[in-house]
Amino acid sequence: MSEIKKPDIYKMNLPADLKKLSTAQCEELCGDIRKILIDTVSKNGGHLASNLGTVELTMAIHRVFESPKDKIVWDVGHQAYTHKILTGRLKEFKTLRQENGISGFCRPDESVHDAFISGHSSTSVSAALGIATAMKLSGDKTHHAIAVVGDGASTGGELYEGLNNAGKSDTNIIVILNYNEMSISKNVGGMAKYLSSMRTKESYQRTKGRVERMLDKTPIIGKPVKNAVRNSKNAVKNMILHSTMFEDLGFHYIGPIDGHNLEELEQGLMAAKAVNKPVFVHVNTIKGKGYAPAEANPGEFHGVGSFEIKTGNPDVVLSDSFSSIMGKELCEMGEKNKRLCAVTAAMKYGTGLQYFAKRFPER
Known part of the structure; x- marks a missing residue:
């Protein structure tokens, strides 16, 4: 070959x-x-x-x-x-x-x-x-x-x-x-x-695929059995997995x-x-x-930003960025005021709130 x-x-x-x-x-x-x-x-x-x-x-x-x-x-x-x-x-x-x-x-x-x-x-x-x-x-x-x-x-x-x-x-x-x-x-x-719980359903898809491939190779009865499985697959799937919200x-x-x-x-x-x-x-x-x-x-x-490929280390350390300085200062304020809470934009590193999240995870 x-x-x-x-x-x-x-x-x-x-x-x-x-x-x-x-x-x-x-x-x-x-x-x-x-x-x-x-x-x-x-x-x-x-x-x-x-x-x-x-x-x-x-x-x-x-x-x-x-x-x-x-x-x-x-x-x-x-x-x-x-x-x-x-x-x-x-x-x-x-x-x-x-x-x-x-x-x-x-x-x-x-x-x-x-x-x-x-x-x-x-x-x-x-x-x-x-x-x-x-x-x-x-x-x-x-x-x-x-x-x-x-x-x-x-x-x-x-x-x-x-x-x-x-x-x-x-x-x-x-x-x-x-x-x-x-x-x-x-x-x-x-x-x-x-969505995380649905990751476990990958095994169902793999098993179904293996069964259908096996039936494709089975003479005489393979095709009728495969058709029967397909006709009933929705009922079986819902019994095992339930319906998805989608x-x-x-x-x-x-x-x-x-x-x-x-x-x-x-x-x-x-x-x-x-x-x-x-x-x-x-x-x-x-x-x-x-x-x-x-x-x-x-x-x-x-x-x-730019970084070294071998190590992944950044070329410029961003510890003194505006976001980082704000985040560290917020921690100091949080020590003094126990009612102070922080809300991220789903990106704690980008907003400099990783320090607050580590020190005050409940807030």
């Missing part, structure tokens, strides 16, 4: 050439993309951990769908670096967040592949629903609007307004929840607990899927593409995937 030739990402016609590659070749490309992300962000700063976590997911989206005919809306937008690399901006990627360079968020004036200007959390589903409705009104019944819901958006109220409207719509909208148990800091609250809202639910397994991702997205009704795809990822310092401290590597 001849050795599979490793693709050269710099010589490819992206994203069209992705569909010509094998899964193994795409996995190699994912490794190359992570190196590009780490190298670029280490020099320019930017959002690192969230983008390292969405490499395989982005690859799978572009292999299954056809951008820009299929519209991809990234929420919050800072997780779209791989999307930029795969949509003709690889050579310019070194200018990320530089003057006259490419943006750290999605911008329709930068590329036809950026369907919606983004930079605020929880707006993607409403935006994608609007796009899907416009596509339907214009007679396009083939393509989809895809909302990729990322860090922090799963706990924002606007998301549920969008889900409430989209679930009952007659449109080709697909909502992909990229769940990594993190926003900028670690997620808290009832929704985070609910199904109750009107979505066809797929998942949870391992967000770093390309084959599983593509199978799930192909299934979502075939449904032709609102679909919710639940994907579990690891924030900071592939870079040890970011995996160990995903909150600290969410948004970074």
Whole structure:
């Protein structure tokens, strides 16, 4: 057997050439993309951990769908670096967040592949629903609007307004929840607990897949048994797992899927593409995937300045930033006033409140 030739990402016609590659070749490309992300962000700063976590997911989206005919809306937008690399901006990627360079968020004036200007959390589903409705009104019944819901958006109220409207719509909208148990800091609250509990259901999906593959190989009785299993799967699934809130809202639910397994991702997205009704795809990822310092401290590597790749140490220590000085002073005030409490913007490091959180966790 001849050795599979490793693709050269710099010589490819992206994203069209992705569909010509094998899964193994795409996995190699994912490794190359992570190196590009780490190298670029280490020099320019930017959002690192969230983008390292969405490499395989982005690859799978572009292999299954056809951008820009299929519209991809990234929420919050800072997780779209791989999307930029795969949509003709690889050579310019070194200018990320530089003057006259490419943006750290999605911008329709930068590329036809950026369907919606983004930079605020929880707006993607409403935006994608609007796009899907416009596509339907214009007679396009083939393509989809895809909302990729990322860090922090799963706990924002606007998301549920969008889900409430989209679930009952007659449109080709697909909502992909990229769940990594993190926003900028670690997620808290009832929704985070609910989504975390659903991670355990990955075993159900894997078992179902193994059973169906085994029945495909079983002569004579395999196909009838498989059809019987499929006809009863909703009753069985609800008995084992109960219904998800997303199904109750009107979505066809797929998942949870391992967000770093390309084959599983593509199978799930192909299934979502075939449904032709609102679909919710639940994907579990690891924030900071592939870079040890970011995996160990995903909150600290969410948004970074320049740093040394080998150690992960920042080039400039931010202990004397305005946020840090404010946070330390607040601790001094908190010692004197026991009624003083602090509220974060879901990002204790970015707001300098890590000191207060450590010293006064109950406040």
